[in-house]
Amino acid sequence: MRAGRNASAPEREDAVAIDAIVQADTFPKLLIHHARVHAKRPALRHKDLGIWQTWTWAQVHEQVRAYAVGLHRLGLKRGDTIAIVGANRPKLYLSVMAAQTLGAVPVPVYADAVADELSYVLAHAEVSFAAVEDQEQVDKILSVSERLPKLTMLVYDQPKGLREYDRKNLRSIDEVVAEGRAALKQDAKVGEWLDREIAAGKGSDVSIILYTSGTTGQSKGVVLSAKGCIDAARDTVAFDKLTDKDEALAYLPIAWVGDHYLNYAQQLVAGFCTACPESGETAMADLREIGPTFYFAPPRTFETMLTRVMIRMEDASFIKRHLFHYFIGVARRYGEKILNGEHVPLHGRLMYWIGKALVYGPLKNVLGLSNVRVAYTAGEAIGPDLFSFYRSLGLNLKQLYGQTEAFLYVTAQPDGQIYADTVGPAVPNVDIRIADNGEVLFKSPGMFVGYFKDDAKTKEAMTPDGYVKTGDAGFFDQKTGHLKIIDRAKDVGKLTDGTLFPPKYIENKLKFYPNIREAVAYGDKRDFVTAIINIDLTAVGSWAERNNVVYGSYQELAGHPLVYDMIAEHVADVNRSLVADKVMAGAQIKRFLILHKELDADDGELTRTQKVRRGFVAERYAPLINALYDGSSEASISTEVTFEDGRKGVLAARVKIRDVATVPVPPTMDKAA
Amino acid sequence: MRAPAASDIAAGEVLLSLENVSLSFGGVRAIRDVSFDIKKGEVRAIIGPNGAGKTSMLNVINGFYQPQQGRITFKGRTRSTMRPYDAARGGIARTFQNVALFKGMSALDNIMAGRTLRMRRGLLWQLLRVGPALKEEIEHRERVEEIIDFLEIQAIRKVLVARLPYGLQKRVELGRALAMEPDLLLLDEPMAGMNLEEKEDMSRFIVDVNEHYGTTIALIEHDMGVVMDLSDRVVVLDHGVKIADATPDEVKRDQNVIDAYLGVAH
Numbered sequence: 001m002r003a004g005r006n007a008s009a010p011e012r013e014d015a016v017a018i019d020a021i022v023q024a025d026t027f028p029k030l031l032i033h034h035a036r037v038h039a040k041r042p043a044l045r046h047k048d049l050g051i052w053q054t055w056t057w058a059q060v061h062e063q064v065r066a067y068a069v070g071l072h073r074l075g076l077k078r079g080d081t082i083a084i085v086g087a088n089r090p091k092l093y094l095s096v097m098a099a100q101t102l103g104a105v106p107v108p109v110y111a112d113a114v115a116d117e118l119s120y121v122l123a124h125a126e127v128s129f130a131a132v133e134d135q136e137q138v139d140k141i142l143s144v145s146e147r148l149p150k151l152t153m154l155v156y157d158q159p160k161g162l163r164e165y166d167r168k169n170l171r172s173i174d175e176v177v178a179e180g181r182a183a184l185k186q187d188a189k190v191g192e193w194l195d196r197e198i199a200a201g202k203g204s205d206v207s208i209i210l211y212t213s214g215t216t217g218q219s220k221g222v223v224l225s226a227k228g229c230i231d232a233a234r235d236t237v238a239f240d241k242l243t244d245k246d247e248a249l250a251y252l253p254i255a256w257v258g259d260h261y262l263n264y265a266q267q268l269v270a271g272f273c274t275a276c277p278e279s280g281e282t283a284m285a286d287l288r289e290i291g292p293t294f295y296f297a298p299p300r301t302f303e304t305m306l307t308r309v310m311i312r313m314e315d316a317s318f319i320k321r322h323l324f325h326y327f328i329g330v331a332r333r334y335g336e337k338i339l340n341g342e343h344v345p346l347h348g349r350l351m352y353w354i355g356k357a358l359v360y361g362p363l364k365n366v367l368g369l370s371n372v373r374v375a376y377t378a379g380e381a382i383g384p385d386l387f388s389f390y391r392s393l394g395l396n397l398k399q400l401y402g403q404t405e406a407f408l409y410v411t412a413q414p415d416g417q418i419y420a421d422t423v424g425p426a427v428p429n430v431d432i433r434i435a436d437n438g439e440v441l442f443k444s445p446g447m448f449v450g451y452f453k454d455d456a457k458t459k460e461a462m463t464p465d466g467y468v469k470t471g472d473a474g475f476f477d478q479k480t481g482h483l484k485i486i487d488r489a490k491d492v493g494k495l496t497d498g499t500l501f502p503p504k505y506i507e508n509k510l511k512f513y514p515n516i517r518e519a520v521a522y523g524d525k526r527d528f529v530t531a532i533i534n535i536d537l538t539a540v541g542s543w544a545e546r547n548n549v550v551y552g553s554y555q556e557l558a559g560h561p562l563v564y565d566m567i568a569e570h571v572a573d574v575n576r577s578l579v580a581d582k583v584m585a586g587a588q589i590k591r592f593l594i595l596h597k598e599l600d601a602d603d604g605e606l607t608r609t610q611k612v613r614r615g616f617v618a619e620r621y622a623p624l625i626n627a628l629y630d631g632s633s634e635a636s637i638s639t640e641v642t643f644e645d646g647r648k649g650v651l652a653a654r655v656k657i658r659d660v661a662t663v664p665v666p667p668t669m670d671k672a673a
Numbered sequence: 674m675r676a677p678a679a680s681d682i683a684a685g686e687v688l689l690s691l692e693n694v695s696l697s698f699g700g701v702r703a704i705r706d707v708s709f710d711i712k713k714g715e716v717r718a719i720i721g722p723n724g725a726g727k728t729s730m731l732n733v734i735n736g737f738y739q740p741q742q743g744r745i746t747f748k749g750r751t752r753s754t755m756r757p758y759d760a761a762r763g764g765i766a767r768t769f770q771n772v773a774l775f776k777g778m779s780a781l782d783n784i785m786a787g788r789t790l791r792m793r794r795g796l797l798w799q800l801l802r803v804g805p806a807l808k809e810e811i812e813h814r815e816r817v818e819e820i821i822d823f824l825e826i827q828a829i830r831k832v833l834v835a836r837l838p839y840g841l842q843k844r845v846e847l848g849r850a851l852a853m854e855p856d857l858l859l860l861d862e863p864m865a866g867m868n869l870e871e872k873e874d875m876s877r878f879i880v881d882v883n884e885h886y887g888t889t890i891a892l893i894e895h896d897m898g899v900v901m902d903l904s905d906r907v908v909v910l911d912h913g914v915k916i917a918d919a920t921p922d923e924v925k926r927d928q929n930v931i932d933a934y935l936g937v938a939h
Contacts (some may be wrong), residue, residue: 047827048822049815049818049819049821049822050814050818050821050827050830051818160823160881160885161877161880161881161884161885163884163885164884278827278828279825279827279828281827281828282827282828285828643869643870
């Protein structure tokens, strides 16, 4: 800085810093910016020993610098890959920042992945370092270390149980930070060197590699550039007007694109505070304590929340129950209209206002959603009733559509243009095209560079003119101009009589019932539609208690005749609603069964992001599916189950199959259409 | 978390020894002339078929039963009679075969109760909760929070114990025992009634307590796999008589033990 009047120096620094945010093309540069401009504002929070701890941007910046120097001294250098394995803990987010500061590439991995899955990703990404949460992850990595020849160093967050371990290739993150801090203090040259390293980072550098959850086969490493990530985040930060006053709770798996986008990229662009829950199980309670202003949750989480509320209301006193149901009715009538700024009669407004004071406000408070300004859901279609339930409470819940290859956002609903069955128009700077076969194609600032070490797959996923194929079938709605997603393009099938069969559409209708946790529909190239159903243990368990149904295990409850009766009613309801849509009337569910075990990611039945792998389930439960179609009333099945530590056991059961009455299809009236 | 008195004894030396202990209830001779010792820092298992006198043995160690004969030396002091209260003061904590928690209190309050013996301020001070009493409570709460973190039960901190599943109640009970910062931790069937996953979790916690806090542990357990994995040395009782005392591997091969468990034709 040139010598000048002292008074203007801070101003000039501010100007430099503001300049920096416009120009910053890597995350370490953004961090420097916030350390200057928002030095005293909170950047990270974590509940530790029951008390919320807060780090300011200045503190985070200092720690990251020390950590980066420490990692460098252990041998991490530009271009190396470093695995990040664990839950949403501040030190793991700092690990991502520290690695990027050195120009190394973080590779977050799903923490609940079993050792085999973990070793595939780590070996494929050729990681030389791993930053992990605790002993569990250290053990997992050590157990497959012979498959990871390049791995030289493990750093960990929580020391519990690791005291006796061989220290040769193992350090605690605290030690690494302390060592780096000492080095920075001792020699001013170290700091200068680090500044040069940060300055050497370019927007075109690889910023992170995110492995897809692998709905279809082996997971692929999606390579994202620094500039792509930051540009994409800038667009949405502007779209939703996020600022440094906002706050988010990071509870989604850090290996998922959503977490890196929402709680890291957006955080570093907008400068808001990300809070980390105390532990995985406390996320709901922490949500309430933090009261975030920006909230993202997959439909499943909203479902679970609603289920829990409904169960608690069933157990509530008579007066409370009636008050609740009455005002939820009021909200259903007027709530969404008020949120959308439509015309509502005065008495409607008045009733809604009373309901807000008595029911909606307290309810949102219990759920931790009181302060939420913008909430998103994505990942799967959300049930229209579920969606409008939250909106009617006054929660600004919107939908977005995206994928890892786009660095999340492709479309998002702007405030005031919300529809349950669309995912919104393209986000600014994103270009969408619908291919002839109905597949959605896009081109966006955040789109991926390619799949790591897999040019063939990269080529397959792109059109010759540089658009990315999403694999989803969709179309633009004439009325709203929003994109509508039907299903995975390859999943939409046809019954033998030619009726359209979109499995997810049917499954979503089933899953809206709190008693049904998961459903898998079959019907492609078959005569009729059938479904495998997973009951929700919390909801059905509570129902069982109230109805004096005695059971000893999940398996017993799932097979209970009364449970079957209840689920059969739900299925019949779904059939009735399918008839309402004439295209879908032929796809009614004729037979169903309740599975004796919960579908589980450890058994490969779900992806790590909790999506059903339909093909795998079909293969695994082939005897059951045959029985669904051959008319038998029972079938035996024995399957291998994997425990959390990787050991295997066998689970055998006899599963009953139920027929459901279908509604006769009304004669088609093509003239009307 | 070692109490100062125990630090006089180096790891590997005898922390507690029982010499020729006999206990009878009227005509029933629960323990007959049993001698063994527990070394500082080890995990000591007491096993045996039903009715072998294992729980009685623990009750003798923590002073709940008074043996008719024999000597007990704990931390170098030989004692004749001791009440459970004195045992607790002396640094012996335990958990019970049937969970014995305050069911109407939260998990947090239950573990806080384990700190009672370490509270210096009297009842009145604590009721007032001001000044030094508040400061003390905060210190204790900090230790309790460390234990909660250690046992990974943050999510149930404020939940009433009666509403918790059995496996978690066991964990809370272990937490309460740990809150005493004991020199010797007695675990009476810590895995009884647990499923496989809960057992694995509990095993891990026991190992961690032993390694992390350096706490000496004596445990009774029926699950042989668990005993063999966890313990350094095993005492085998049968009908109140000690029939073996060795490492897990040796015990497994011991003919007397095999006979006691499988029965033998007389």
